[in-house]
Amino acid sequence: MKSPSTLEDLISALRCLPGVGPKSAQRMAYHLLQYDRAGAERLGLAMGRALQSIRRCARCNTFTEAELCQLCSSAKRDASQLCVVEAPADQLMMEQTLAYSGLYFVLMGRLSPLDGIGPREIGLDVLQRRVSDGLVKEVIVATNFTNEGEATAHYIGEMLKARGIRVSRIARGIPVGGELEYVDSGTLAQALIERRSV
Amino acid sequence: MMHNFAGWAMTDRQRAQTEQAYVLHSYPYRETSLLLETFTQPYGRITMVARGARRPRSALRGVLLSFQPLSLGWFGKGEVRTLSRAEWHGGHPLLQGEALLCGFYLNELLLRLLPREDPHEVLFDHYRQALMALARSDASAVVLRGFEKALLSELGYAMTLDRDGDTGNSLDPAATYTYDPERGPVRILTDGSEVSAEPLLQGKVLLDIARDDYRDPLTLVQAKALMRVLINHRLDDQPLRSRRIFRELLAL
Ligand SMILES: [Zn+2]
Numbered sequence: 001m002k003s004p005s006t007l008e009d010l011i012s013a014l015r016c017l018p019g020v021g022p023k024s025a026q027r028m029a030y031h032l033l034q035y036d037r038a039g040a041e042r043l044g045l046a047m048g049r050a051l052q053s054i055r056r057c058a059r060c061n062t063f064t065e066a067e068l069c070q071l072c073s074s075a076k077r078d079a080s081q082l083c084v085v086e087a088p089a090d091q092l093m094m095e096q097t098l099a100y101s102g103l104y105f106v107l108m109g110r111l112s113p114l115d116g117i118g119p120r121e122i123g124l125d126v127l128q129r130r131v132s133d134g135l136v137k138e139v140i141v142a143t144n145f146t147n148e149g150e151a152t153a154h155y156i157g158e159m160l161k162a163r164g165i166r167v168s169r170i171a172r173g174i175p176v177g178g179e180l181e182y183v184d185s186g187t188l189a190q191a192l193i194e195r196r197s198v
Numbered sequence: 199m200m201h202n203f204a205g206w207a208m209t210d211r212q213r214a215q216t217e218q219a220y221v222l223h224s225y226p227y228r229e230t231s232l233l234l235e236t237f238t239q240p241y242g243r244i245t246m247v248a249r250g251a252r253r254p255r256s257a258l259r260g261v262l263l264s265f266q267p268l269s270l271g272w273f274g275k276g277e278v279r280t281l282s283r284a285e286w287h288g289g290h291p292l293l294q295g296e297a298l299l300c301g302f303y304l305n306e307l308l309l310r311l312l313p314r315e316d317p318h319e320v321l322f323d324h325y326r327q328a329l330m331a332l333a334r335s336d337a338s339a340v341v342l343r344g345f346e347k348a349l350l351s352e353l354g355y356a357m358t359l360d361r362d363g364d365t366g367n368s369l370d371p372a373a374t375y376t377y378d379p380e381r382g383p384v385r386i387l388t389d390g391s392e393v394s395a396e397p398l399l400q401g402k403v404l405l406d407i408a409r410d411d412y413r414d415p416l417t418l419v420q421a422k423a424l425m426r427v428l429i430n431h432r433l434d435d436q437p438l439r440s441r442r443i444f445r446e447l448l449a450l
Contacts, residue, residue: 019229111443113302114223114309118443119450128450147264151298159450184260186286193291 007033059130061123062088062106071104078102080137084127084156086110086144094142102140105130110143110152122152124159131165138166145172216271216283217241220325221264222305226252234262234281236270237308237325242316246272248281261286265293265301265329277314290333297332299447300342303440304328307349310433324348339422340412346425347407355432358382359408371402377424379431397423 007029014025032040056062057069064070071077081102085091091104109122119125131139141156143149157167173191174183183191219238227233232251236244251258261268261284271283293301304325312318328345332338350357361368362375363382369375375383376395383404386395399420406417407424429438 018226021228111447113299113440113443114306116439116443118446120446124450147293147298147301150292150294151302154295154298155447155450184257184286185288186260186263186266189288190292 060104060106061108061126062091062104076101079133079135081140082131082136082138083140083142085142086149086152090142090144100140103136107143107152110146110148111155112148113151119155124156127156128159128163131160132163136165138168140168140170142170215273216269218287218322219244219268219270220266220329221262221268222309223264224248224262230256232258232262233278235309237312237322238270239319239322240317242318242322243308243312243314244272244279245277245314246270246279246281248284251281258284263292264305265298265333267326290330293329293332294335297335297338299440299444300332300338301329303342303438303444304345306438306440307346307429310436310438311349311353311429318352321348321352324352337412339418343407343412343418343421343425344410346429347410350428350432353432355379355428357407357428359404369401369404371400371405373401375399375401375404377404377427379428397427399424 010029010033011022011025014020014028015022017025020028032043053065054063055065057064057072058067059072060069062069066073078101081100082105083091083094083100083102084105084107085094086107086109088106091106094100094104105127107122107127109117111117111119111122130136139156139160141153143152143156153169157169160167171194172187173194174180174187180188217238217240219236222235222237222243224235225233227247230250230252232248234246234248236246238244248258248262250256251262258281267287267289269283269285269287270281272279272281274280308325312321324345328341331341347357359369359382361383363378363384365385369383370385374386376386376398378384383399383401384395386398397420400416403414403417403420403424406412406414407421412418412421
C-alpha cells in the first residue's frame with residue numbers, strides 16, 4: 001500500500017475553506033480524485049495563477065491584477081467622493097445601485113475588538129493616507145449596520161473629521177416599499193430614533 | 199396526523215426555554231450557522247448554535263445583535279444548545295460611538311471571567327443597567343468602574359474599601375495606600391519602603407469608590423488604575439483585546 005500522506009495533505013489543505021470540517025474535506029478530496037480529476041487540475045492551476053497575479057489595488061485596497069483596479073483608473077469617476085465599504089461584495093452592491101459615481105476604499109474587514117481586529121488590521125492608516133490626496137472632499141461610510149460596522153464608521157469619522165474631511169454615513173431605516181407591519185421592531189425603533197423632519 | 203403534530207410541538211415546547219438574554223459574541227459556524235456566546239438571566243453564560251442564521255434571508259440576522267435585550271429560546275443538553283427562537287425586546291437605543299467600544303469591553307470581561315453555566319442574576323442586572331447607561335450616553339468611565347466593581351464582587355472577589363487590609367483600622371482619607379488583590383488596601387509607610395508600589399491610591403479615593411461616588415476627578419483616575427490592576431490579576435495578566443484596540447483607536 002502506498003503511503004496516504006499526499007492524500008492527507010490534500011484533505012487538511014481543503015479544511016482551510018470556510019465551513020469545511022474534516023468530513024467534508026475528505027468527501028471533497030475523494031470526489032476530486034475519483035470523479036473529477038480534470039476539475040481538480042483546473043482548480044489547482046486557477047489557484048496558483050490567482051495567487052501569483054492577484055494583489056491589492058494601491059488606491060482602494062480591493063483585489064486587482066494591475067497596480068490600480070479598473071474603477072480607480074477610470075477617468076469617469078468623481079475623485080472628490082470616496083465610499084468606504086467592508087468588503088468587495090459590498091462595493092459590488094453599491095455599484096449596482098447606479099446611484100454613486102465616486103471612488104471606493106475597501107477595508108477588507110471591520111473593527112472587531114473581541115476578535116482582536118483593530119485599526120491596523122483593517123488598514124485605517126492606509127485609508128488616512130488615501131484620503132489626503134488633496135482631491136477627496138467627502139468620505140461616505142457604508143460599513144454594515146452591525147455593532148462592529150457602526151464602531152468602524154464612528155472611528156473613521158473621528159479620524160477624518162479631525163483632519164478636516166467631510167464624513168457622512170449612509171442612512172438606515174425602513175426598506176423602500178416596506179410596510180411597517182412587516183418590518184422588524186429593531187429596525188422600526190431605530191428608524192424612529194433617526195427620524196427626520198419633512 | 200393533526201394529533202401527532204400537536205403532540206410533537208408540545209414536547210418540543212416543553213423542552214425549550216425562553217429567557218431574557220444578551221448575545222455577548224458570535225462566531226460563524228459551519229456553512230450557514232452562528233455560534234452564540236450568550237448571557238442569560240437565570241443560567242448565566244450559555245453557548246448556543248443559531249442554525250441557518252447566516253443565510254441571506256434569515257430573520258435572525260437583525261435580531262441576534264450584541265447589547266440588545268433579547269428573549270432567547272433554546273433546547274438541548276450538553277455544551278452547545280440549539281437556539282429555537284429569538285425576539286428583540288427593545289427599550290433602549292443602540293449603542294453609538296465610544297459607547298460601543300465600552301460595550302465590547304464589558305462583553306470581553308464577561309467572556310473572560312465568567313465561567314459557563316454559572317447563574318449570576320445580580321450581575322445580569324448590573325450588566326443591563328450598564329448597557330442602558332451607555333445607551334443614554336452617561337459618562338462611560340463611571341459606568342465602567344461601577345460594572346467592574348460589581349463584576350469582581352459577584353465573582354467572589356469583593357473589594358475591601360473601608361479598612362486597612364493589614365491592621366483592620368479605618369482608612370485615613372489623607373493617607374496614601376496601595377492595593378494588594380488578596381489583602382486589600384495597604385498603607386504606604388512614610389519611610390518610603392513601598393513607594394514603588396502600584397497602584398497608588400489616596401484613602402479618600404478608596405472611600406469614594408466604596409460609595410460609588412466618582413464626582414472627584416482624582417477618584418476617577420485612581421479608580422481606573424486600581425480596577426486595571428485587580429482585573430489583570432483575575433485574568434492572570436493575559437491582556438484584554440478590547441483594551442489594546444481602544445488604545446490604538448485613541449492614537450489615530
Ligand atoms: Zn482600486
